[in-house]
Amino acid sequence: MSVQQQDKTTLPEASLSRAATRTAPFRAWKFKPGSLLGYLAIAFFVTNVLLLIATVVISSFSQGWFGTFLPDKFSTRYYESAGKEHDLFQLITFTLGVAFGVVLLAMLIGLPAAYVLARKQFKGKALMWGLFLVPMMIPPMTYGIPLATTMYRFDLANSVIGVTLVNLVPIVPFVILILTPFIEQIDVNLESAARMLGASRLQIFWRILTPLLGPGLLTAGILAVVRTIASFELTYLVSGSRTQTLIVAVYNDAYGAGNRPGQQTDAMAVIYTATTLSLLIIALIFVSPTQFVVRLKR
Amino acid sequence: MARAIEGPATKSPGLLARWGWDKLTILLLLPALAFMLALFIYPLIYGIVTSLNPKETGTFSFDNYLNIFKDEREVTTIWNTFWIALPVTLICVILAVPLSYWMRQGIRFERVITTLLILPITLGTVLVSQGMLSYFGRKGWFNQALQAVGLVNKENPLALVYNYFGVELGLFIQGFPLVFLMVLGYMSGINPDLEKSARMLGANKWQSFWRVIFPLSVPGIAIAFCLSFVANFSVFPTAVLVGQPTGATRVMAFAAYQAAFEKYDYSLGSTIAIIMAVIELAVIGVVLVLRSRTYRGSSTGGKG
Amino acid sequence: MQAIEKLELDRVTRRFGQTTALHEFSLNVPGRAFVTLLGPSGCGKSTALNCLAGLLELSSGEIRVNGQRVDNVSAEKRNFGMVFQNYALFPHLTVYKNVAFGLELRRTRRDIINRKVGEALKLVQLNGFETRYPWQLSGGQQQRLAFARAIVLEPSLLLLDEPLSNLDAKLRNELRLEIKRLHEGLKITTVYVTHDQSEAMSLSDIVIVMQRGRIEQAGPPQEIYRHPASLFVADFMGYKNRYQAEVTQSDSQGVRISGAGLDLVAEGQFDLKPGQKVVACFRPDDAFVTHNGESNAFDARVELVEYLGKEYEAEATLQTGDKVLLQLPRQMHGGENLRVAIPRDRVMVYADSGGKEL
Numbered sequence: 001m002s003v004q005q006q007d008k009t010t011l012p013e014a015s016l017s018r019a020a021t022r023t024a025p026f027r028a029w030k031f032k033p034g035s036l037l038g039y040l041a042i043a044f045f046v047t048n049v050l051l052l053i054a055t056v057v058i059s060s061f062s063q064g065w066f067g068t069f070l071p072d073k074f075s076t077r078y079y080e081s082a083g084k085e086h087d088l089f090q091l092i093t094f095t096l097g098v099a100f101g102v103v104l105l106a107m108l109i110g111l112p113a114a115y116v117l118a119r120k121q122f123k124g125k126a127l128m129w130g131l132f133l134v135p136m137m138i139p140p141m142t143y144g145i146p147l148a149t150t151m152y153r154f155d156l157a158n159s160v161i162g163v164t165l166v167n168l169v170p171i172v173p174f175v176i177l178i179l180t181p182f183i184e185q186i187d188v189n190l191e192s193a194a195r196m197l198g199a200s201r202l203q204i205f206w207r208i209l210t211p212l213l214g215p216g217l218l219t220a221g222i223l224a225v226v227r228t229i230a231s232f233e234l235t236y237l238v239s240g241s242r243t244q245t246l247i248v249a250v251y252n253d254a255y256g257a258g259n260r261p262g263q264q265t266d267a268m269a270v271i272y273t274a275t276t277l278s279l280l281i282i283a284l285i286f287v288s289p290t291q292f293v294v295r296l297k298r
Numbered sequence: 299m300a301r302a303i304e305g306p307a308t309k310s311p312g313l314l315a316r317w318g319w320d321k322l323t324i325l326l327l328l329p330a331l332a333f334m335l336a337l338f339i340y341p342l343i344y345g346i347v348t349s350l351n352p353k354e355t356g357t358f359s360f361d362n363y364l365n366i367f368k369d370e371r372e373v374t375t376i377w378n379t380f381w382i383a384l385p386v387t388l389i390c391v392i393l394a395v396p397l398s399y400w401m402r403q404g405i406r407f408e409r410v411i412t413t414l415l416i417l418p419i420t421l422g423t424v425l426v427s428q429g430m431l432s433y434f435g436r437k438g439w440f441n442q443a444l445q446a447v448g449l450v451n452k453e454n455p456l457a458l459v460y461n462y463f464g465v466e467l468g469l470f471i472q473g474f475p476l477v478f479l480m481v482l483g484y485m486s487g488i489n490p491d492l493e494k495s496a497r498m499l500g501a502n503k504w505q506s507f508w509r510v511i512f513p514l515s516v517p518g519i520a521i522a523f524c525l526s527f528v529a530n531f532s533v534f535p536t537a538v539l540v541g542q543p544t545g546a547t548r549v550m551a552f553a554a555y556q557a558a559f560e561k562y563d564y565s566l567g568s569t570i571a572i573i574m575a576v577i578e579l580a581v582i583g584v585v586l587v588l589r590s591r592t593y594r595g596s597s598t599g600g601k602g
Numbered sequence: 603m604q605a606i607e608k609l610e611l612d613r614v615t616r617r618f619g620q621t622t623a624l625h626e627f628s629l630n631v632p633g634r635a636f637v638t639l640l641g642p643s644g645c646g647k648s649t650a651l652n653c654l655a656g657l658l659e660l661s662s663g664e665i666r667v668n669g670q671r672v673d674n675v676s677a678e679k680r681n682f683g684m685v686f687q688n689y690a691l692f693p694h695l696t697v698y699k700n701v702a703f704g705l706e707l708r709r710t711r712r713d714i715i716n717r718k719v720g721e722a723l724k725l726v727q728l729n730g731f732e733t734r735y736p737w738q739l740s741g742g743q744q745q746r747l748a749f750a751r752a753i754v755l756e757p758s759l760l761l762l763d764e765p766l767s768n769l770d771a772k773l774r775n776e777l778r779l780e781i782k783r784l785h786e787g788l789k790i791t792t793v794y795v796t797h798d799q800s801e802a803m804s805l806s807d808i809v810i811v812m813q814r815g816r817i818e819q820a821g822p823p824q825e826i827y828r829h830p831a832s833l834f835v836a837d838f839m840g841y842k843n844r845y846q847a848e849v850t851q852s853d854s855q856g857v858r859i860s861g862a863g864l865d866l867v868a869e870g871q872f873d874l875k876p877g878q879k880v881v882a883c884f885r886p887d888d889a890f891v892t893h894n895g896e897s898n899a900f901d902a903r904v905e906l907v908e909y910l911g912k913e914y915e916a917e918a919t920l921q922t923g924d925k926v927l928l929q930l931p932r933q934m935h936g937g938e939n940l941r942v943a944i945p946r947d948r949v950m951v952y953a954d955s956g957g958k959e960l
Binding site: 035055069110112122139254255265276 | 424437
């Protein structure tokens with residue numbers, strides 16, 4: 001600075017007497033006691049859950065496990081016996097087929113509805129929302145039992161179609177619920193701009209909405225697939241011996257008739273888990289986990 | 299200088315247009331609407347009608363409902379379900395609130411932790427139940443660990459499964475992560491300046507939580523409670539696999555299933571299912587009323 | 603509450619990881635003064651305010667009130683009032699309850715609370731709004747409510763963090779006057795943070811111009827406005843005409859500089875030598891049209907003209923092609939050739955450090 005300051009104000013800018021200055025310790029790793037407890041609690045929870053899953057996995061590979069830390073002998077015989085009792089290939093393909101079928105149909109039905117709910121105002125919108133939310137507010141049994149009986153009446157039970165239709169009922173609202181905020185996030189002006197540039201509705205859908213919705217569609221799709229694979233009550237009510245999903249098969253092994261060794265049920269559970277996990281891992285390649293998880297918690 | 303736009307006067311819009319229903323809207327909504335009507339509303343109504351047409355009489359009557367409330371076993375089942383659902387939901391919420399408060403400024407490794415937390419849900423009820431039987435069983439690792447530390451002795455391991463506690467534990471494992479994430483998400487959305495403001499006005503941590511953060515979190519807590527209660531009240535596989543389905547943990551979902559598919563009394567099954575729905579809706583109603591009485595004003599926790 | 607006679611910030615430093623947001627910030631604020639921290643975003647003014655409030659811990663340094671250290675006292679015990687940029691009004695409480703919040707925490711008697719809240723609301727002209735909620739108030743009313751809530755506790759120091767930036771221009775002017783009126787009436791020592799120099803000018807006893815965590819200049823508004831101490835301050839205060847130049851003559855009265863085809867004399871005491879590279883600047887509104895053979899005159903050709911109501915602002919070109927901004931009370935026309943001059947004491951000259959200041 002080369003300009004001298006004019007007469008000093010009542011405000012000396014610097015240098016006070018050099019009293020001992022305390023230096024605040026600059027903690028690079030700030031851990032408040034409350035949040036430390038929080039982390040510990042979460043760690044405890046997660047550890048137990050992981051160990052729980054580990055137990056099932058280890059047990060399924062054991063030849064007998066009697067209260068010791070680890071089983072004495074390991075073998076894969078229970079996987080073999082599970083394979084003999086169930087046609088695993090059919091079971092897995094059926095499960096995946098239903099899951100992807102449900103999701104595809106749910107998207108076809110739900111995406112247009114989500115668009116309307118996100119963009120348009122109309123009388124009865126609240127009613128429409130209510131209609132889509134109610135399946136989440138009442139037990140699956142309440143509509144599941146009559147739905148199942150209807151399926152039986154129309155001879156649709158115990159078939160791929162029946163299982164798919166039944167699972168669609170909670171998934172369509174689920175997909176709508178997830179997609180609507182994604183659509184709301186897309187600036188309405190983008191569509192207006194496209195219209196001004198001459199794009200037709202269909203072109204707007206393909207060239208603008210779908211690409212921008214990509215992450216949203218993927219997220220909704222993955223969550224819906226996982227949810228369908230894990231869906232128990234509804235499938236259980238309409239399934240037969242060749243129209244079970246993995247989760248129903250595991251339940252039947254655990255609770256149903258017949259005397260099977262627990263390890264075999266565990267083996268089935270592991271197969272079920274492996275299927276779900278592989279899908280999740282493949283999905284994580286395409287979608288970032290936060291998006292995924294943020295939506296799941298809604 | 300602009301001229302008024304000339305042209306024929308437009309007709310007064312029809313009823314549908316005034317309601318905001320144009321062709322495109324109807325076209326896009328139709329599939330979902332039709333689907334829900336056919337596969338949800340219709341079965342629901344069918345279920346209600348069936349429940350009012352008991353198997354024995356074959357004509358319209360409330361007998362099914364009356365019989366259930368007269369049948370001691372069924373009434374017990376209703377209480378069972380209620381006393382399974384309510385405590386675990388309350389515990390989830392009561393634990394989630396302070397945890398969320400401590401973590402509201404954000405979690406390190408947020409993605410990893412959130413993914414780990416929702417693991418039990420993604421893996422499904424049946425796997426968790428199976429796992430519990432081994433892990434929390436009399437000879438499982440959990441008891442082994444407690445014995446190693448000396449909290450429990452070998453002859454009397456903790457009976458954590460095949461009973462009421464097992465079901466509560468199973469529901470907690472599956473329910474807590476979601477409740478926590480919902481409450482955390484809601485609390486994180488509260489404007490941090492509000493806390494700073496409270497501090498400047500002299501509030502200590504407890505006062506700023508109780509007088510500012512907690513009241514503003516009530517809507518989120520209420521939603522989390524409702525969703526959790528609904529899921530817990532509808533419990534089925536967990537109650538069967540980890541509990542005593544024919545005894546202390548006979549739940550309504552199971553009873554409905556038994557009535558419809560083991561006794562082939564669809565009417566009775568529907569009745570039980572409908573009573574379940576009514577109870578759930580009643581509880582939700584109570585929560586919403588309580589919430590609106592304790593909290594008035596905008597639900598955004600930010601600038602007023 | 604005991605009023606502040608003296609507020610001292612003694613080499614207050616605040617680091618965030620690798621960055622230093624506030625570097626050895628030292629300040630003496632006399633009691634009852636209105637001090638403004640002025641600067642662009644990121645200059646550290648909000649950091650300084652938050653350190654004062656106790657919401658941020660100091661990395662080093664001290665803060666003293668009337669000679670006693672307060673930086674080791676937690677924010678809730680300092681009894682400083684604070685108004686936030688987005689007001690931070692409690693949305694779940696009524697207007698009354700918002701203002702009463704601090705008093706209720708101190709377990710004041712209900713009748714005293716009633717009286718004090720009534721007085722505070724009357725002071726900000728919100729009496730009658732007690733049962734409304736913040737979201738039912740307009741922006742200006744919300745700001746006044748935030749004020750009332752802070753002053754009802756009779757704080758010894760008032761901290762205002764850009765309270766007017768969320769308002770439209772008209773409201774901003776109205777409320778600026780309100781703030782001035784309140785300060786005149788209550789005479790609470792106030793520290794105000796803003797990036798708007800007109801607010802700083804109109805409200806303050808002392809203006810502190812900041813850049814990158816350091817004080818560039820501190821002084822009464824008139825001094826900052828008329829004698830910016832550095833190129834940064836000059837630029838911030840609207841000395842929009844800047845030219846690189848070289849010193850041709852230098853003595854105890856002033857310097858003569860040459861650049862952009864201009865030959866200007868600047869009055870004052872400079873530490874510059876002939877041949878030294880400098881930056882010279884002046885305000886558009888200090889220019890005036892001249893016909894006499896005045897010094898510091900130059901020719902300019904008007905290009906674009908803006909009508910501002912009271913004045914005209916024009917962008918003109920010098921003979922060298924450099925642009926010059928002129929603000930004159932008379933109308934100008936595109937293509938017009940003007941002869942313009944700047945008073946000698948209105949030319950600012952700074953050593954050219956290669957543009958580092960800006």
